[in-house]
Amino acid sequence: MSTKTPSTEAVDINDPKLSRFEIIREGARRDDIEIVHYEPQFAPGSKAEKRMVRIVAGFFLITGVASLAFLGIFIFWPWEYEFGAYTASKFYTPLLGVTLGIALLGIGFGILTWAKKLLPHEISVQDRHVGTNADEQKLTGETALYMLDELGLKRRPLLKGAIGLGLAPVAVVAAAPLIGGLIKDPHGDERQSMFKTGFNADYNDGKLVRLVREDGSPVRPEDVSAGGQITVFPGISHGATNEWADSPTLLIHLRANDAAKAAEAADADEINKGAYYGPYVAFSKICSHAGCPASLYEQQTNRLLCPCHQSQFLIIDNARPIFGPAHRRLAMLPIEVDAEGFFVAKADYKEAVGPDFWERP
């Protein structure tokens, strides 16, 4: 393409001799854009161009085929899930994904090829208009300042005061119901106290709370073999649900040697004194770091590991943290066996359970 345009002087765009491209170029110039290079990639009608056209058309046809396949699969393929069965429905989602992916990639590559290969190469240069105009700044600035003058706050101090004292509270009024309605005293609700768990006798009509399994069945000492551990919950209504999210407790049957060490350590401690029952100890399962259930108990070392952040607690030393980010020990639940031979909590936890917080003693 050869484009010869007279430079500098304005172009008469109504000149019938002008080609459409010349008018486009003139339009671009009026937007401070200079089209400096504009060149078709193929000679029109050449073999190479036809080949590219076929490729673009091919992509669009692939999209058509894949779209029909997607629709066919969506409608006719068996999709109902069957647990464990190796059936055609297992392939429903993969087939949808593959056909939809091919369909969309077909359009994408088709359009991309069209744009990149069939449209002319172009280089245009546009003026950025960097820099600022001091006159403009002054005009706008003065206009804004004049607006302030017109309001006359300087001359009318009473209004200034009235805005400050009279209107400022409105801003708070807007925020009050939004924020205020959300605020909730963490220690205001007796039931949801951060210092009480489901093992508190208050929630069981003053009776001691049993340690129960997830299904609610109470636990006898002989149910936990030496070296073994089970997760127990407070034996109250909904005790094993998330309603009592800080109550899950780990009941561990220590082996004789370890039990002696654990008892010695507990008795040396003011709070945990006598909290064990023979070789049985019970510690809060809720990690003192971030509140995950610390559930990986290693028999050989008597360490309890929290899988979330790898805090480790030494069970035979009052569940003292010995590694990882937790700095507080797990609370110990004082336990005994009731008249019927089932484990009960002698009292609630004497320390707060769960993640650490500011006002926790």
Next chain:
Amino acid sequence: MKRRKLDIGAVPGNVARGADERLQVATPLRSLLNKVFPDHWSFLLGEIALFSFVVLLLTGVFLTLFFDPSMKEVVYDGSYTALRGTEMSAAYASTLDISFDVRGGLIMRQMHHWAALMFMASIVIHMFRVFFTGAFRKPRETNWVIGVTLFFMGFFAGFTGYSIPDDGLSGTGLRIASAIMLSMPVIGSWLSSSIFGGEFPGMLIIPRFFIAHVLIIPAVLLGLIAAHLGLVFSQKHTQWPGPGRTNENVVGERMFPRYAMKQGGFFMAVFGVIAFMAGAFQINPIWLFGPYRASEVSSASQPDWYVMFMDGLVRLMPAWAIEIPIGDGYVIPPMFWPAGVLLGVLAVLPMTYPAIEARLTGDKKIHNLLERPRDNPPRTALGMMAISFFIIATISGGNDVVADKFHISLNAMTWVGRIGLLVVPPIAYWVTYRICLGLQQHDREVLAHGVETGIIRRLPDGRFIEVHQPLAAPDEHGHTHLEYTGWVVPKKMNRVGALAPAIKGFFFPIEKPSEAPVSPGHPPVDPAAKREEVGSSH
């Protein structure tokens, strides 16, 4: 009267004229059609985020039609028989229904999740591009701040979305989020209690997170994205330095039709990749995790990748608490430092970086030309320092998995992370700095001596030298005096046109070999300030 014949050919013209008479759009529309965009592959990374966001909106709307954001306990009775009869929240049950009992529901869920991961990944990569090329400099500091905010809004969008299915992993994540709130000094327990509506977990958190996830955060994201794009549009895109490119112009192609078409094709390609991944690769199989129960967790509990750095920092933090022995005693738990202070620093520091850099370098100029990473070694080195910190924190977020798969002690992994977090970033800084200088040096060497040809010549005195192809006419010492412009220097002979371009055609050559290719980043452009006659080669 004779009816005027309808001239079909004149209809578009008439409609257009009518529209312009009423709306006066001709001038603004033309400047829009003609707007010039510079082109480089690295300018398209942000687009991936934008397109992923569109996919997120589309699939997200579908999911809301079936999702029940309620923590009411129900007994599951759906197709997934392994969980039949289990008590769970309505949120979890409805997510199972979307996965198993809604036709095409699973692929929509998986597209939503993959698009979210892609959204965050492309934001991060896009940020790297903007950072390492200095695109955040004046006048674009505001857009950089908006970009960093977009990352954190995306972070919260992802976290709330991850939480609301109420499966085992999302409940654990919420538990940790509650612990992070609790760790804030003074206000901790009030903050957690206010957000959860009582002690964890309560009955309110899923409905609240749901409305944040589908209304509040997307609205903020939409507004920020609109502002982000508007600023790119009005400030005009940065460009690489190169022949004819100055701080005052934009060299590229006009938006319509070619540039816009390429964007449209790219959107479809991104959409297609997400759809393919959603079908081929399983993501977040919540049915395997079971409903959230406060007493259950498994090892390998990892959040989505963009939250893992936080989790890693929390894991690596030593058990340092500050105990204040007043009254019953107060405590600032170890959690506060990585999840409170450090996260705050990690949010504020990047936002203020443009101001910090401008202050340190005393640079108050407008920059529309990008810098190659090698041309600003301190910045590039700082960026690599940050990335190495992020990578170590992220790996540490999965250190239990690494320990398990590679049979390494878990405690050793923690220590590797703790030490690595302090030691590796400075090393990364130093190494990057040296690499930048080395690359610069090599560019200068080629500019002075020419391109290595690979031809070894033996001189009469027996020495061997490699023949260099100078890039310009050399002086009497064989040196060329070319200015270092901060743009690509050809380093191979075929880059200076010494090799014939490949002949096109897959099975057989098509016509004659095409002419020497024009590198898209390296166009033969003359400055366009003057209106001179321009004739192209054909």
